[in-house]
């Protein structure tokens with residue numbers, strides 16, 4: 350059920366209530382987005398231990414000095430071994446806990462290579478930052494950005510360092526506004542503007558009514574249909590993944606007039622100039638996803654695991670069709686939302702927005718979310734990811 354806190358009719362804070370059983374089930378399963386870093390200059394393999402059978406299941410490889418992000422639950426165990434040597438050659442294992450999401454694997458015991466050691470020290474420093482950050486702020490993060498102008502400015506060309514430099518002197522522009530805040534990290538639309546929510550209003554995201562008309566939503570689906578393919582996910586980008594069983598495609602802003610409209614609506618929602626919403630600046634193409642019965646996208650973050658400079662900081666979800674029944678599944682779930690587990694299917698034409706980054710530019714672990722399995726009918730959703738280039742400390 351949804352609760353309206355705003356009488357303007359523009360937007361509605363959204364709250365989901367759950368059955369006792371659902372809450373219990375969620376409390377039991379504590380999702381953790383685990384980031385694993387390999388300090389070695391060689392490939393490694395990793396395995397997941399099935400808690401029932403203790404069997405080790407191959408999960409994939411991690412590149413030399415690479416990172417792997419995987420959706421997991423507290424209590425899970427992962428085992429690491431040099432590539433192609435089999436799990437018997439295990440050199441490390443990770444017991445996933447709720448308190449920790451960044452795991453740095455050890456170097457080879459006899460490794461005395463200076464560069465490797467230096468790299469390993471850097472990773473440990475990053476881990477210290479993440480842990481210290483959590484102690485200081487009470488908020489879990491995954492990686493570091495120390496660009497203090499992070500939220501203040503969207504330069505016309507955010508890949509151009511001098512454009513970013515110019516932002517230092519400008520007043521916070523509309524993209525930043527009061528909209529971007531850490532605590533509580535929740536917003537709603539009021540007269541087309543994003544407003545910081547009052548303290549105590551603890552939703553993670555807000556819902557916008559009628560972001561698209563039914564006609565527009567149908568049109569977006571019909572543009573996507575002929576192009577749609579099995580979704581890829583995972584560290585290597587090109588892996589068919591069982592964390593993501595849906596099909597997807599991308600639609601360009603120039604693809605059709607309805608796409609131009611959609612981008613302009615998105616600009617209105619964020620209260621920024623539509624001229625900054627192009628794939629080379631600040632926003633990706635619209636990603637359209639179709640989920641059939643049983644398909645899902647398990648818990649994940651939208652920001653990248655390796656802290657590379659293009660980080661998705663805001664996600665805007667356009668729901669393109671309705672659930673066929675209240676128990677049809679396919680909601681977007683936020684297992685770490687501040688008031689507990691939240692799930693939402695906003696309904697055809699409506700939109701939900703959430704932030705993946707904290708005000709200081711660090712990744713917000715609490716933005717963890719999942720597309721729950723569809724149980725009846727199908728689900729169509731369109732997503733815009735807004736990003737901003739920043740340099741890592």
Ligand SMILES: O=C(O)CCC(=O)C(=O)O
Nearest residue numbers: 646651680681719720730
């Ligand atoms: O389908 C949804 O509800 C969310 C999908 C999502 O989180 C993603 O693709 O990143």
Ligand SMILES: [Fe+2]
Nearest residue numbers: 649650651718
């Ligand atoms: Fe996502």
